[in-house]
Amino acid sequence: MQSNHLGRRQFLQHSALGVAGAAAAGTTRAADSAPQPGREEPASPDVSNKVDVLVVGGGTAGTVAAIQAARVGAKTLIVERNSQLGGTMTTGGVAFPGLFDAWGKQIIAGIGWELVRESVELDGGSFPDFSKVPQRHWHNQVRINKFLYAILAEEKCEQAGVHIAYYEFPHTVTETAEGWQVDCVGFGTRRRVLCRQIVDCTGGAEVVGLLNLPRLREENTQPGSMLFQLDTANNPGRGHGAPLQRHGRRHYVHGADSSNSRTVTEANLIGRRTVLEMVRKEKRRLMHLQPETSFRESYRIVGETMITVDDYRSGRLFEDAVCNAFYPVDLHTRTGVRPEPLPRGTLPTVPLRALIPKDSRNIMVAGRCVSSDRLANSALRVQAPCMGMGQAAGVTAALAVAKNTTPLEVPLNDIRETLRKHGAILPRDEG
Numbered sequence: 001m002q003s004n005h006l007g008r009r010q011f012l013q014h015s016a017l018g019v020a021g022a023a024a025a026g027t028t029r030a031a032d033s034a035p036q037p038g039r040e041e042p043a044s045p046d047v048s049n050k051v052d053v054l055v056v057g058g059g060t061a062g063t064v065a066a067i068q069a070a071r072v073g074a075k076t077l078i079v080e081r082n083s084q085l086g087g088t089m090t091t092g093g094v095a096f097p098g099l100f101d102a103w104g105k106q107i108i109a110g111i112g113w114e115l116v117r118e119s120v121e122l123d124g125g126s127f128p129d130f131s132k133v134p135q136r137h138w139h140n141q142v143r144i145n146k147f148l149y150a151i152l153a154e155e156k157c158e159q160a161g162v163h164i165a166y167y168e169f170p171h172t173v174t175e176t177a178e179g180w181q182v183d184c185v186g187f188g189t190r191r192r193v194l195c196r197q198i199v200d201c202t203g204g205a206e207v208v209g210l211l212n213l214p215r216l217r218e219e220n221t222q223p224g225s226m227l228f229q230l231d232t233a234n235n236p237g238r239g240h241g242a243p244l245q246r247h248g249r250r251h252y253v254h255g256a257d258s259s260n261s262r263t264v265t266e267a268n269l270i271g272r273r274t275v276l277e278m279v280r281k282e283k284r285r286l287m288h289l290q291p292e293t294s295f296r297e298s299y300r301i302v303g304e305t306m307i308t309v310d311d312y313r314s315g316r317l318f319e320d321a322v323c324n325a326f327y328p329v330d331l332h333t334r335t336g337v338r339p340e341p342l343p344r345g346t347l348p349t350v351p352l353r354a355l356i357p358k359d360s361r362n363i364m365v366a367g368r369c370v371s372s373d374r375l376a377n378s379a380l381r382v383q384a385p386c387m388g389m390g391q392a393a394g395v396t397a398a399l400a401v402a403k404n405t406t407p408l409e410v411p412l413n414d415i416r417e418t419l420r421k422h423g424a425i426l427p428r429d430e431g
């Protein structure tokens with residue numbers, strides 16, 4: 001855990017002054033904190049928030065977690081280091097979420113599905129027929145318009161009362177009597193957040209890392225990908241990436257590492273340089289290029305339980321299961337990928353305890369950093385389960401605040417009933 005650079009008394013004084021003018025999400029602004037010429041920069045943050053739930057990372061899982069926590073009544077703030085919501089789906093361009101169905105039935109719904117459905121409908125797109133078992137798993141991925149998805153996600157956050165902070169990330173997290181103090185930075189902004197619960201949806205469990213809680217990582221991670229399109233007319237917003245889409249292409253960025261700004265910079269430089277080489281070699285026009293490399297793998301948490309590939313392959317029904325997951329085991333290597341389909345009828349589940357870092361209080365994760373071994377993770381990381389986990393974490397965090405307890409202590413029945421009320425499909429409820 002890192003130390004706090006501000007004295008507690010100093011912050012409380014600032015906070016007490018600010019609370020009188022509290023706006024949305026408990027936001028207060030320090031009127032005198034803008035740096036002025038010839039004046040030393042003040043030590044107090046520019047903005048302070050007092051919220052119930054802080055979601056860090058506004059990607060696939062985080063967007064859903066934040067909307068869900070707010071819909072249950074928690075005062076919620078989402079901090080996203082990039083410029084829009086959606087993460088790998090939008091900024092990374094992997095705009096073909098799956099899998100919402102298994103063996104002829106829909107198995108994941110709720111807020112993620114609401115966003116996917118509305119973005120397809122608004123775009124005049126079409127849906128796969130979930131009542132049919134496809135020959136290849138990717139036939140039933142949904143092609144969304146990533147631009148619309150990002151905007152709809154913002155609209156739903158705002159409607160639910162989620163406060164959004166872009167271009168920021170936490171640099172210090174300190175435990176307090178009520179929960180957490182999280183100091184974030186962005187350009188021109190230093191934000192202090194006091195919150196009761198954190199949901200870490202950064203993909204690589206960055207907040208869990210700041211807290212020095214254990215994380216797992218392979219020495220050689222799966223490649224990332226840069227998504228682009230040469231020559232053929234662009235189909236704005238629609239997904240790219242063979243073998244799923246007609247014109248989109250992607251190339252592997254080996255060694256791509258999402259864990260810090262230096263490694264992400266390096267991945268982007270390599271990705272773009274390779275695209276330039278292709279344009280020159282193939283003498284074709286560049287019609288589309290994502291702004292960022294998308295990353296398949298970095299850190300996973302060590303949770304209160306860990307999903308093994310045997311649990312996954314056998315469709316183990318965990319006693320604390322909070323959502324379904326369905327996808328082949330799908331490990332990419334230097335030489336490509338050979339998806340390993342699940343045995344017919346198998347439907348894996350995700351337990352709540354895989355979203356809770358071991359021996360932690362008041363912090364959960366959702367998304368690809370779920371506590372799982374590598375092979376189980378290669379399947380669990382896809383978007384529909386990430387959304388399902390996000391919704392479960394959002395409900396649990398909000399209920400933990402309402403009941404003044406920790407995520408592990410929230411009664412499972414309450415979590416499940418609230419999830420059902422908000423449209424989620426619970427394991428073995430799929431009909």
Ligand SMILES: Cc1cc2nc3c(=O)[nH]c(=O)nc-3n(C[C@H](O)[C@H](O)[C@H](O)COP(=O)(O)OP(=O)(O)OC[C@H]3O[C@@H](n4cnc5c(N)ncnc54)[C@H](O)[C@@H]3O)c2cc1C
Nearest residue numbers: 057059060061081087088098169225294295367368382383
């Ligand atoms: C090339 C590729 C192809 C794929 N193909 C498919 C597919 O066909 N179908 C499918 O369903 N899935 C696919 N996946 C997997 C899936 O897209 C991802 O695993 C999933 O979207 C991850 O969701 P997440 O919420 O965990 O992370 P993300 O969606 O990546 O969201 C993490 C968010 O956190 C933000 N963030 C990170 N660190 C910080 C920080 N410190 N502070 C603030 N914000 C932070 C990021 O900017 C990002 O917005 C693919 C992935 C890749 C890379």
